[in-house]
């Protein structure tokens with residue numbers, strides 16, 4: 001048993017934190033969110049140069065093939081910085097899916113530019129009524145003489161207008177399996193409709209109207225089992241739990257600092273027991289949520305059964321992140337409620353990631369089935 | 372990073388399991404279930420057997436007669452005991468012995484540790500007084516130096532186990548002129564010392580605790596643990612160990628699993644409580660929180676193993692465990708209905724009456740060992756560095 005990071009992992013964690021505190025300041029997060037803008041490409045390029053985009057990929061494609069805890073500390077730090085990057089969607093979800101299900105030629109084609117920061121991908125699997133991974137998606141794919149034709153709608157596609165390709169799930173007529181295709185958002189018949197969420201995230205509805213997809217952009221050259229997609233989403237959830245735990249810890253630290261400095265009745269508000277107890281509860285939640293996230297990640301990495309661990313990490317970390325924000329609002333009072341102050345950036349993020357890739361109900365339902 | 376037990380530790384677990392399978396009888400379980408905090412003859416015999424076989428000092432250093440294994444292995448042992456329904460609340464071993472190893476003189480270690488291991492020496496805790504509960508530093512029992520001795524006068528209350536323990540571990544004021552926290556010392560001495568009177572009081576759960584009166588009790592100066600007037604530090608160390616032990620997850624897990632099994636039983640119409648999605652979700656939420664407690668327990672055991680004293684972690688663990696125990700008992704009774712009000716030994720009792728027993732015990736878990744309010748103060752002040760009020 002070992003619950004500490006190795007010194008290499010700790011070094012990467014520190015480096016990511018330094019980089020983000022320089023490049024991804026709350027002011028930048030705020031600007032992106034106010035303008036629904038995508039991450040400046042230079043920042044993504046720097047992340048590529050630092051090697052972070054290569055972490056989950058095999059050596060053969062230019063990847064670092066790193067251990068999962070290293071990747072997790074990067075994601076945790078991104079969560080701390082109220083992650084303005086498409087890292088989780090683009091690298092942890094889409095890139096890794098290509099590595100999982102792509103043919104050798106496809107991996108050679110797509111992964112190197114992804115790792116070099118030249119290719120951005122967005123996941124487009126969410127349908128209006130379907131839950132992620134549940135059931136067969138009604139978006140359909142048909143064979144035609146020129147290749148494949150795609151029809152349907154996807155919702156809450158993150159960063160769609162800035163991405164070079166969308167990774168879209170679709171059903172073939174007469175196939176119980178799922179097809180995953182890469183489609184350019186600029187292809188003919190693709191329409192992007194901006195959605196305006198309380199999270200201020202850059203999200204779109206994407207409509208596909210008889211879109212021609214070249215045969216070689218069909219991942220794995222044919223349909224794949226739905227379970228492959230479900231596995232990838234579970235992995236994403238485990239890493240996203242580390243991001244939520246990181247976000248929660250950041251909000252807790254901001255709140256503690258404020259409680260030590262703000263005075264009322266002639267003393268710091270952090271000396272009032274009612275305030276201390278709220279913060280003690282958040283600390284306890286953050287500790288256990290963090291442990292749950294890393295336990296799920298290390299189990300997945302070891303190839304052990306982890307469906308339950310992932311569900312627990314997801315539920316625990318999201319509830320914790322939200323509770324940390326709600327508590328922070330209470331303790332910051334009016335100061336934390338003002339547009340110019342930063343707290344609400346995290347509050348919005350906490351709600352956004354709670355529902356991303358499938359909300360807590362889906363995971364509690366899974367636990368009910370597993371118990 | 373690795374959350375799993377090593378192959379060696381898993382093998383050790385098998386060894387313990389085998390030993391317990393061979394030595395724990397239903398009669399022993401039954402005796403423990405009905406006897407509350409006063410061990411009966413079988414439990415006493417079993418404790419001695421554990422001592423003789425070296426199971427009591429798993430995590431202790433070899434030079435003190437322990438097995439020199441890790442605290443992780445020690446926690447595996449208590450986990451396995453709980454799985455056998457031996458809910459073994461012996462603070463002498465889980466808290467005081469570890470404190471002695473850390474703070475006592477070599478002579479004192481020789482004097483006490485072998486007897487603790489053999490199961491002959493059991494110590495009760497004399498902290499609380501009628502006017503000193505959470506504000507322990509205000510206590511008024513005095514110990515006055517007289518030559519080679521101290522003369523102790525005062526009163527303790529809720530001294531659990533004083534009617535069967537051999538010794539008392541007592542906090543008393545040795546310097547009335549010093550600031551409150553700095554004039555206290557810890558003593559350990561036999562309850563049979565002249566001047567000690569033990570009287571019973573009974574709790575709401577029906578088990579016995581005691582009042583202890585001290586009337587000019589003379590103890591040798593060598594009965595003092597640690598330096599004079601360092602008693603508050605000594606008991607802080609002991610309480611951190613105590614909280615790690617009080618915040619155990621296994622018993623809660625075991626009882627959750629038993630509740631779940633009850634919910635899955637089908638009635639004559641072929642229906643189970645677990646078919647109800649409302650019940651499913653309540654159990655799922657409990658399950659998630661029990662797993663979070665398990666992770667924190669893993670962390671504290673790992674910390675102790677690495678020579679760190681869990682402090683905010685120990686307090687958080689005690690808060691989580693005590694509140695979860697109450698929630699599990701309270702919701703469990705709701706879910707199973709009036710049958711779950713039945714106590715051990717009653718016809719129709721489900722889960723051997725655990726839910727009823729635990730429901731009655733739960734209020735105490737939340738204030739005993741330092742109240743949860745005080746624990747939250749500790750987390751806020753020691754864990755987060757917030758200023759004292």
Ligand SMILES: Cc1cc2nc3c(=O)[nH]c(=O)nc-3n(C[C@H](O)[C@H](O)[C@H](O)COP(=O)(O)OP(=O)(O)OC[C@H]3O[C@@H](n4cnc5c(N)ncnc54)[C@H](O)[C@@H]3O)c2cc1C
Pocket residue numbers: 273495496497498499503504505506528529530531532574580735738739740741742743744745
């Ligand atoms: C069954 C049982 C067994 C016990 N066994 C032992 C034993 O073996 N040895 C021993 O020494 N003691 C023992 N105790 C005593 C136990 O440790 C005390 O009950 C406990 O420390 C609380 O003290 P109190 O009961 O005097 O409550 P009080 O200290 O009077 O507290 C009452 C309430 O006031 C709150 N409160 C007090 N101070 C503050 C504050 N600063 N901020 C916020 N809230 C506050 C408390 O949190 C609590 O809610 C036992 C008690 C019981 C019931």
